[in-house]
Amino acid sequence: MGVFATSPESRRxxxxxxxxxxxxxxxxxxxxxxxxxxxxxxxxxGAPALSLEFLFTAPVRGMTAGGIWPAIVGTMxxxxxxxxxxxxIGVLAAVYLNEYARDSWxxxxxxxxxVNLAGVPSIVHALFGVGAFVLFFRFGxxxxxxSLTLAIMTLPVIIASTKxxxxxxxxxxxxxxWNVGASRWQTIWHVVLPNSIAGILTGIILQVxxxxxxxxxxxFTGAAVFxxxxxxxxxxxxxxxxxxxxxxxxxxxxxxxxxxxxxxLVLVLLVVxxxxxxxxxxxxxxxxxxW
Amino acid sequence: xxxxxxxxxLSALAGCVALxxxxxxxxKKSRMIQNKGSDTMINLAQALAEEYRxxxxxxxISVSGGGTxxxxxxxxxxxxxxxxxxxxxxxxxxxxxxxxxxxxxxxHKIAYDAxxxxxxxxxxxxxxxxxxxxxxxxxxxxxxxxxxxGVEVPGCSGQEIxxxxxxxxxxxxxxxxxxxxxxxxxFKLGSRDMxxxxxxxxxxxxxxxxxxxxxxxxxxxxxxxxxxAVGDTDPCVEPSIAAALSGAYPLSRPLFMITLGEPTGEIxxxxxxxxSDVGQAIVERTGYAPLPPDQRHK
Numbered sequence: 001m002g003v004f005a006t007s008p009e010s011r012r013x014x015x016x017x018x019x020x021x022x023x024x025x026x027x028x029x030x031x032x033x034x035x036x037x038x039x040x041x042x043x044x045x046g047a048p049a050l051s052l053e054f055l056f057t058a059p060v061r062g063m064t065a066g067g068i069w070p071a072i073v074g075t076m077x078x079x080x081x082x083x084x085x086x087x088x089i090g091v092l093a094a095v096y097l098n099e100y101a102r103d104s105w106x107x108x109x110x111x112x113x114x115v116n117l118a119g120v121p122s123i124v125h126a127l128f129g130v131g132a133f134v135l136f137f138r139f140g141x142x143x144x145x146x147s148l149t150l151a152i153m154t155l156p157v158i159i160a161s162t163k164x165x166x167x168x169x170x171x172x173x174x175x176x177x178w179n180v181g182a183s184r185w186q187t188i189w190h191v192v193l194p195n196s197i198a199g200i201l202t203g204i205i206l207q208v209x210x211x212x213x214x215x216x217x218x219x220f221t222g223a224a225v226f227x228x229x230x231x232x233x234x235x236x237x238x239x240x241x242x243x244x245x246x247x248x249x250x251x252x253x254x255x256x257x258x259x260x261x262x263x264x265l266v267l268v269l270l271v272v273x274x275x276x277x278x279x280x281x282x283x284x285x286x287x288x289x290x291w
Numbered sequence: 292x293x294x295x296x297x298x299x300x301l302s303a304l305a306g307c308v309a310l311x312x313x314x315x316x317x318x319k320k321s322r323m324i325q326n327k328g329s330d331t332m333i334n335l336a337q338a339l340a341e342e343y344r345x346x347x348x349x350x351x352i353s354v355s356g357g358g359t360x361x362x363x364x365x366x367x368x369x370x371x372x373x374x375x376x377x378x379x380x381x382x383x384x385x386x387x388x389x390x391x392x393x394x395x396x397x398x399h400k401i402a403y404d405a406x407x408x409x410x411x412x413x414x415x416x417x418x419x420x421x422x423x424x425x426x427x428x429x430x431x432x433x434x435x436x437x438x439x440x441g442v443e444v445p446g447c448s449g450q451e452i453x454x455x456x457x458x459x460x461x462x463x464x465x466x467x468x469x470x471x472x473x474x475x476x477x478f479k480l481g482s483r484d485m486x487x488x489x490x491x492x493x494x495x496x497x498x499x500x501x502x503x504x505x506x507x508x509x510x511x512x513x514x515x516x517x518x519x520a521v522g523d524t525d526p527c528v529e530p531s532i533a534a535a536l537s538g539a540y541p542l543s544r545p546l547f548m549i550t551l552g553e554p555t556g557e558i559x560x561x562x563x564x565x566x567s568d569v570g571q572a573i574v575e576r577t578g579y580a581p582l583p584p585d586q587r588h589k
Contacts, residue, residue, distance in 0.1 A: 225333060225355045227353040254511075
């Protein structure tokens with residue numbers, strides 16, 4: 001009997017540790033199961049509907065046949081215009097907050113506002129959008145109003161993720177740069193941004209998938225149930241995938257299930273694709289990182 | 292290097308925004324005809340817009356729902372070209388439209404709708420009267436179970452009636468409530484208020500205990516349409532397009548497309564087409580009662 005022989009006490013501890021591992025593993029599997037179930041269900045039910053015709057034609061016969069092209073194009077318009085608004089503002093605001101602003105009560109209030117704005121439910125953003133953009137600014141129900149609403153919704157998250165990416169650049173990098181006589185902006189431009197761009201882009205791209213999936217903010221501000229035309233300008237209304245899915249599953253009778261699931265599958269694939277791109281970008285840039 | 296790419300793309304994006312805001316800010320009106328409102332009429336409006344594209348390929352029409360209330364509210368704000376309504380506008384709504392937009396709303400009758408009372412297909416109830424409906428739906432109504440209206444429904448445990456109704460900005464809801472209870476009275480609480488006509492029919496199809504109401508255009512093989520009588524001793528009438536047109540079916544109502552002022556240009560052209568023989572054929576195909584020939588646009 002050596003000193004390190006297992007005692008009944010340590011065997012018991014080992015057993016309970018294994019039980020704990022098993023429970024934790026079960027929790028993790030439980031977390032993944034619904035995702036796999038949803039994806040599997042969508043692919044199984046929706047894949048038969050997918051075809052080039054489904055993707056590139058307009059819905060016909062009371063939206064019970066045909067494709068979803070106007071909805072795909074509409075979603076791209078909404079996401080594109082909203083990102084064109086929120087990405088520049090969000091990144092520049094984050095650069096100011098992280099690199100220039102001193103820690104005063106004003107910046108603390110701004111931080112608080114951003115954190116809280118990120119937690120506002122999307123339907124509240126929607127109502128704000130109706131009041132501000134549709135009615136007050138008289139943009140009407142249009143892509144512009146819907147995109148502005150989406151932009152306001154995604155802005156706080158873009159600011160927060162950009163700030164985090166900037167803060168991840170070690171302070172010593174900046175100090176080294178300052179010490180050779182570089183200005184603040186030179187430091188930001190040549191040192192901080194190149195080293196944080198992966199995180200910044202990831203944050204922005206993740207908001208693409210959020211903007212593409214939301215229904216509430218566009219419901220009253222710009223998306224329509226049916227528009228047999230592709231939008232020509234930001235003043236037009238458009239269809240959107242999320243809204244189309246809602247419509248054909250709650251309003252329209254005798255829509256073949258394959259079309260409903262097919263639409264859902266396209267929406268999910270679009271989001272997965274965008275997230276995949278962000279993962280690739282991040283890993284490529286991270287490989288070049290020097291610390 | 293990478294940050295230059297970032298800056299260039301950001302400024303390109305910002306340029307797009309400036310452009311977008313410039314275009315939008317000038318208040319340039321979309322060339323789309325915006326058509327919004329009644330959920331009862333959404334499939335009709337959609338079918339009309341889809342077919343009109345073949346008749347007039349250059350006129351873009353966008354269709355959205357939300358309910359008659361949503362359509363009329365948009366009209367009052369001047370944010371819609373044509374509001375779909377499954378009831379007439381109230382005087383107050385007309386007044387506020389005039390006040391906000393400076394134009395009088397004009398109601399264009401485009402079809403008739405017969406509102407049917409639906410039950411589960413196994414429900415033996417053959418006939419229902421107005422007072423029975425009031426007893427089931429009304430605030431003072433005492434009918435709680437199917438035996439209170441004299442039937443036993445197979446598959447319905449407890450025989451308790453499940454009342455399917457609509458959300459309160461629905462024109463269908465307003466019309467049905469007023470017809471059953473009269474002005475100013477309310478339904479009793481505890482009904483299942485659905486977002487759309489199709490939802491009501493779906494609920495009734497899946498619930499043996501249920502009763503509901505929706506346009507006859509939403510009938511499916513999974514539900515039963517109940518024969519409707521006004522007085523307790525009156526003969527009952529099955530809802531149909533013919534009965535709605537002749538006035539024999541009591542629960543039928545006109546459907547409207549409402550414009551701000553007399554329509555002009557493309558909007559006038561669209562409404563004329565909707566009220567023509569071609570448009571009315573689509574109305575009939577979608578399950579609504581078309582306008583009688585003398586009310587159509589020639």
